[in-house]
Amino acid sequence: MDYGNEWVLLKSLLRGIKPLRKVRDLSTMKNEVLKTKKEHTQKILRVLARTYPHAKIALRFSHHWELLVAVILSAQCTDKKVNEVTERLFKKYKTRDDYVRAPLSEFEAMIRSTGFYHAKAKNIIAAATLIKEKFGGSVPRTMEEILMLPGVARKTANVVLGNAFGIVEGIAVDTHVRRLSQRLGFSKFQNPEKIEKDLMENLPKKDWFRATSLLVDHGRAICTAKDPRCDLCPLAKLCPSAFQFPRFAAHAALPSRKKDNRPTA
Numbered sequence: 530m531d532y533g534n535e536w537v538l539l540k541s542l543l544r545g546i547k548p549l550r551k552v553r554d555l556s557t558m559k560n561e562v563l564k565t566k567k568e569h570t571q572k573i574l575r576v577l578a579r580t581y582p583h584a585k586i587a588l589r590f591s592h593h594w595e596l597l598v599a600v601i602l603s604a605q606c607t608d609k610k611v612n613e614v615t616e617r618l619f620k621k622y623k624t625r626d627d628y629v630r631a632p633l634s635e636f637e638a639m640i641r642s643t644g645f646y647h648a649k650a651k652n653i654i655a656a657a658t659l660i661k662e663k664f665g666g667s668v669p670r671t672m673e674e675i676l677m678l679p680g681v682a683r684k685t686a687n688v689v690l691g692n693a694f695g696i697v698e699g700i701a702v703d704t705h706v707r708r709l710s711q712r713l714g715f716s717k718f719q720n721p722e723k724i725e726k727d728l729m730e731n732l733p734k735k736d737w738f739r740a741t742s743l744l745v746d747h748g749r750a751i752c753t754a755k756d757p758r759c760d761l762c763p764l765a766k767l768c769p770s771a772f773q774f775p776r777f778a779a780h781a782a783l784p785s786r787k788k789d790n791r792p793t794a
């Protein structure tokens with residue numbers, strides 16, 4: 530029997546199948562990577578939740594409007610400094626109308642030490658005016674509306690909606706969350722909105738709100754910007770950036786550290 534034609538037919542069929550198989554393999558691999566990334570992110574969050582069981586926002590405020598003011602002031606400033614400033618500010622300006630009527634130069638002087646005080650003062654007074662005129666005197670409760678306020682971007686909106694109203698529409702990405710997301714391999718992006726998207730994809734919605742506080746607390750306590758203490762870090766075994774910093778250069782240089790660059794001490 531001559532199998533020549535069948536063999537040619539079979540070969541042409543296989544040629545058609547191969548690319549399909551490759552596509553399927555790639556898609557399976559992509560799903561595996563996504564699954565692994567989700568597991569990685571969630572595992573880290575579980576460790577942080579055990580390490581910082583009382584993590585919560587550090588800004589001090591007594592009502593929604595004060596929270597909004599404090600969060601606007603916290604841009605490029607530490608929460609500690611903001612709390613010092615708002616302690617005096619909230620005593621002087623008690624109602625939202627006090628902010629509407631505030632003389633700009635006097636207001637600027639009060640918040641000067643938080644930095645960017647021209648823009649912050651202008652935005653806070655304009656936000657107070659808009660809330661009075663457009664939102665019936667109350668801080669808006671939706672992402673769409675709160676983003677209309679001057680000086681409010683997604684980070685501020687997420688912090689205010691979550692802490693004031695328990696409304697969670699995203700994940701607040703501040704400087705700590707951004708830095709830790711890159712070091713921990715949650716996101717390769719610099720842009721806070723892209724980082725937020727990555728985090729939202731890899732964490733269940735129930736964890737979105739506390740993810741910010743947990744990452745912020747860890748960023749302050751251990752994984753600081755200039756001198757992360759990987760040697761004290763409960764995430765060291767899970768973190769792709771562990772011991773990759775100047776403090777640990779001597780350990781990394783030792784031949785025995787080639788496979789495992791974590792110091793034994």
Ligand code: SF4
Pocket residue numbers: 712713751752753757758759762763764765768769770771772
């Ligand atoms: S191991 Fe180091 S880089 Fe990674 S989270 Fe901990 S302190 Fe930060």
